[in-house]
Amino acid sequence: MRSGRILAGLATLAVVVAGCGGGDDDAAASTAAASASGPTGTVTVFAAASLTDVFTDLGQRLEEEHDGLTVQFNFAGSSALATQLTQGAPADVFASANGTQMAVVTDAGLAEGEPAVFTANVLQIAVPAGNPAGVTGLADFGREDLTVAVCAPDVPCGAASADVFAAAGVTPRPDTLEEDVRAALTKVELGEVDAALVYTTDVVAAGDAVEGIAVPEAEDAVNDYPLCTLAAAPNPEGARAFVDLVRSEEGQQALGAAGFRAP
């Protein structure tokens, strides 16, 4: 494949068609005609589930920019993605919601160079629309009479939550330890819990069903999102293009609109 792509940059159209062994012959051929130097083929991005909306949007922009480039995503929990990568899943880019799972990948020698933090997420209190229980701050998580959800300590948002509660000096009395932020948010949306500690981006994504209450103590536990290209990337050129877009002004604006903040 790689030799096929190098040929595509150097040789005539006919040679490209003959030399490219993959399934993208036609796409590669037309791309070579349209933009002779841009990335082509398929870029595979493994990204944390919280990035679903922003990354899907950015992927479409990149595809529009480069004719013949296809960006495909695998959105899941960072740990699930890390497991898939260490088990040999083919990917070009990995964007993790925390440093721990990125470390799993870098420790396995799968990353190309050093991962870079590209954005950050901060915890917020989510309450059902109208805030029926009158939640005002972290202290309400210690109240016996409220039904509250926090992330399980085993998952990244739970670890961050624990730091925030410690910083605030609050002992939470959760009714459930959620397996991920989305599950916690679903229970807020349904009005089955009075409050949950989730990420700002999730509150933004949930729209009108959920209201966010900022938590000053959360500033001590900002969650950084690292990103890297993979050493075994089948499409290193496409991988670089995607990473560049994410880190560009345009990418950072999109992230900001979704509730992320600059690193």
Place this chain on the structure above:
Amino acid sequence: MRRERTPAPLLVPAALAVAFLVLPLAGLLVRTPWSQLGTLLTAPGVGQALRLSVVSATLATLVSVVLGVPLAWVLARSRARGRAVLRALVTVPLVLPPVVGGVALFLVLGRQGIVGSWLAETTGITIPFTTAAVVIAETFVAMPFLVISVEGALRGADVRFEDAAATLGADRWTTFRRVTLPLVAPGVAAGAVLCWARALGEFGATITFAGNFPGTTQTMPLAVYLALQRDPQAAIVLSLVLLVVSVATLLLLRDRWLGRGAAA
């Protein structure tokens, strides 16, 4: 008695099926960190989650038998209209993604739900995030297995025994209790085992509707899932424990219960 050899068209796919079912299990065994087994097993919460799993799966099975056997009877014996629709509805939990099932339970039994809000207002009881919610979620997902199994047994049973009972003075309830139910006992047992196994492994509906809290709602599958986020090796050990307990229980029951039923 000389047994005929199993014909190859059956033997080959059967062997493939065994390999398909057993190899992932072998994979688990290969990856089990045997040296850390003791530490991981005695970790706090493991016994608690296991106990909660077994207790709630057993309660869910009991509820399923009490409600599901009569339902199976209605499906198999009554001539009421709309039975086909009823049967289709009963199997809905089988095809519904369990997480969706959990949300559906919220919509009915949650504190904002149709029944749940009334219950909360009149009695102050809220169901979600309690052990009762675990049992309800497991029952919702597992009962169809029992119903379908028992309905099949009832359809296969010879209804003339019920005629014979009627000529001996037994009304339909007595006939059901003293004739029909004993005749389909092997089917009920098989259904209960399926139901129990499904309840024991239930994850999606439980974590959605009952949440996850050690001691009250964290069953083994939930513990396994969360362990997988943190320490995959611990998750393997927990899976293994769940597997050993379920297989041991099923083998024990098979000898005591199914074995006799199958011989009858």
Place this chain on the structure above:
Amino acid sequence: MTLAAHVVVRRGPLTVDVALDVADGEVLAVLGPNGAGKSTLLRVLAGLLPPDGGRVAVDGRPWDDVDAGVRLPAHRRPLGMVFQDHLLFPHLSVLDNVAFGPRTRGASRAAAREAAAAWLDRVGLADLGARRPGQLSGGQAQRAALARALVGDPALLLLDEPLSALDARTRLAVRAELRRHLAEFGGSTVLVTHDPVDATALADRVLVVEDGAVVQAGTPADVARHPRTDYVARLVGLSLLPGTGEGLAVRLAGGGVVAVAEPAAGPVLVAIRPESVALYPSRPGGSPRNAWPARVAGATPHGSTVRCELDGEVPLLADVTATAFAELGLAPGSPVWAVVKASEVTVYAR
């Protein structure tokens, strides 16, 4: 205890419309081919199937009365029923099977078991009460089923092909025993069968049913002598003669000796089918072993054959073709010789 019933019931294309009366202690056999509606009739009497019309009453009490809207459910009817393949409950012991009826009808466990044990003793199964039905032979199981049907002293006993699932040898023994119990039974009995031997041996009266309707009724002998349809003629007409076996001969109780092919001993029944009786105007040559002089007492044509009732030392029924009947110049009162091959004679233990 008297059964009076007129049952109308539709089953697909077949309409069963049968009236019957059975007196106390009387056994009525309903005889007919498969699909004639016999079992349907019995299921209506048992209350297992609602009739579309008519009335069923026992001792004047209505069990079914379609016009009056009366319907007594099966479990409220004081009856006993024996099914073709016994239908003993496989999960209960033989004793508990027999005790099942008394228990559901309100007897204490002890009383029910006592009554059941007494009946098991009466049918000769006293030692087998603890067994499961699966451990009984066919004959034992059918005897247990009879005990189960009779234990509550029912007003009506319904027997649905009670012997047809048994092998020939067992059948003889169970038939003889059934005959004894029916003689002792004080209620009305309806026996459904397609076997004329069962009907002849067990019933006081026979009702022949074809296509849902009664084609003939009467005592077994009446029906045999005067068959109204081909079916009845083929079905009944067997001459059953009591006698004593003496090796290859049976000395008949009414006089005369019948040569038989298989050695027989003790009290037996000799059965001769009408089509195996040949008629000759004079004693035939070749000295056949069974040749008896007789007189034609009656002749009933059915189809292309004529059934002749023969009077003589050995009373028989004979079927001859209408042509032969004419050629022989037979008429009531004509003297004839009746000849039967020994191999055509069947012998039953009595």
